[in-house]
Amino acid sequence: MKFKTLALAAALLAAANAAQAQGAKLKVGLMLPATGTFAALGSAIENGFKLYVAEQGGKLGGREIEFVKVDDESDPAKATDNVNKLIKRDNVDVLVGTVHSGVAMAMAKVAKDTGTLLFVPNAGADAVTGPMCAPNIFRSSFSNWQPGYAMGEVMAKKGHKNVVTITWKYAAGDESVKGFKEAFEKAGGKVVKELSLPFPGVEFQALLTEIAATKPDAVYTFFAGGGAVKFVKDYAAAGLKKNIPLYGAGFLTDGTLEAQGSDADGLLTTLHYADSLNTPRDNSFRLAYAKAYKLQPDVYAVQGYDAAQMLGIGLAAVKGDVSKKAEIAAAIERAKIDSPRGAFSVSKAHNPVQDIYLRQVSGKENKLVSVASKALADPGRGCRM
Ligand code: PHB
Numbered sequence: 267m268k269f270k271t272l273a274l275a276a277a278l279l280a281a282a283n284a285a286q287a288q289g290a291k292l293k294v295g296l297m298l299p300a301t302g303t304f305a306a307l308g309s310a311i312e313n314g315f316k317l318y319v320a321e322q323g324g325k326l327g328g329r330e331i332e333f334v335k336v337d338d339e340s341d342p343a344k345a346t347d348n349v350n351k352l353i354k355r356d357n358v359d360v361l362v363g364t365v366h367s368g369v370a371m372a373m374a375k376v377a378k379d380t381g382t383l384l385f386v387p388n389a390g391a392d393a394v395t396g397p398m399c400a401p402n403i404f405r406s407s408f409s410n411w412q413p414g415y416a417m418g419e420v421m422a423k424k425g426h427k428n429v430v431t432i433t434w435k436y437a438a439g440d441e442s443v444k445g446f447k448e449a450f451e452k453a454g455g456k457v458v459k460e461l462s463l464p465f466p467g468v469e470f471q472a473l474l475t476e477i478a479a480t481k482p483d484a485v486y487t488f489f490a491g492g493g494a495v496k497f498v499k500d501y502a503a504a505g506l507k508k509n510i511p512l513y514g515a516g517f518l519t520d521g522t523l524e525a526q527g528s529d530a531d532g533l534l535t536t537l538h539y540a541d542s543l544n545t546p547r548d549n550s551f552r553l554a555y556a557k558a559y560k561l562q563p564d565v566y567a568v569q570g571y572d573a574a575q576m577l578g579i580g581l582a583a584v585k586g587d588v589s590k591k592a593e594i595a596a597a598i599e600r601a602k603i604d605s606p607r608g609a610f611s612v613s614k615a616h617n618p619v620q621d622i623y624l625r626q627v628s629g630k631e632n633k634l635v636s637v638a639s640k641a642l643a644d645p646g647r648g649c650r651m
Pocket of ligand 1: 304307365366367368388389390391410438489490491517
């Protein structure tokens with residue numbers, strides 16, 4: 267009798283706690299770069315995320331959203347401390363981050379160990395939806411393999427045979443080049459030299475001299491943010507642009523065109539977004555973003571917006587009860603996410619299965635040329651859920 271009363275009291279208390287938790291604000295920890303070469307990318311992600319939340323009246327799954335922010339500085343050495351601060355000090359319910367692959371891998375490790383929900387709104391580290399995959403980890407962006415692989419096919423079709431690659435020496439650069447090489451060499455091309463420099467370095471001169479001396483048919487590159495601005499300008503200034511065509515994963519020219527000016531004109535890149543999709547969904551997103559922030563959106567804004575959509579889909583299925591992880595995952599797994607890029611679903615490993623567009627820079631836009639790769643799925647190598 268006594269035991270039954272106690273059990274009942276405990277059950278009532280648990281139910282009351284859950285109800286209270288659902289009524290309380292939902293704390294979202296935004297771990298993004300606010301400084302350094304990726305600062306503008308972090309800001310676009312945050313804008314996109316907040317735009318979607320605002321469109322839902324400030325609530326997801328019936329719960330008001332509260333934000334806690336950390337500047338991760340795109341520094342992997344500080345990543346574990348930063349993410350632990352959000353979880354232990356700030357008690358966030360959900361983690362959102364980040365841009366840099368090395369930082370994101372540290373976040374994924376902690377998320378996996380603690381079971382905290384994590385939405386990755388940019389970083390492409392293949393491992394996040396590969397060996398580190400987990401039921402509570404989702405990506406709204408891409409894997410580094412995806413745009414690279416698509417460009418390997420494009421450049422082979424253009425008839426290029428010998429290509430030099432150049433990138434930052436870290437997970438994103440290495441994996442982007444690896445994806446490119448996989449497709450390019452499968453189609454009969456050859457990567458004759460792989461050049462790199464440490465992240466976030468911008469001393470490109472010696473490497474540009476080496477490209478000029480090697481005389482490849484073309485160059486494939488992964489750079490992003492401030493580094494991409496400088497690389498495109500230096501490539502043109504070195505006189506290489508007219509003789510050795512430059513291609514890249516689309517980050518090379520996304521969110522960077524104002525600063526690159528005419529040096530970016532004509533560049534061909536592959537990415538899961540373009541500026542001129544001209545679909546009703548994208549047009550309304552672009553209008554809302556421009557109105558809210560007096561800025562044009564880019565791929566990072568879209569990825570932030572879609573991270574919020576994915577969280578919203580998960581929370582709606584559990585009426586805001588963030589403890590129901592399996593139901594949240596199931597809801598996102600069966601969803602078609604209504605993205606400005608075009609609707610997409612996620613793979614078993616929780617990475618977007620999406621069209622990769624070939625785009626060409628014209629003025630201040632990455633104009634759509636064609637769909638380079640339809641519904642491209644990352645292979646998710648090493649993922650065991
Ligand atoms: C990454 O580190 O994964 C990364 C960073 C910036 C980008 C894309 C990928 O634009």
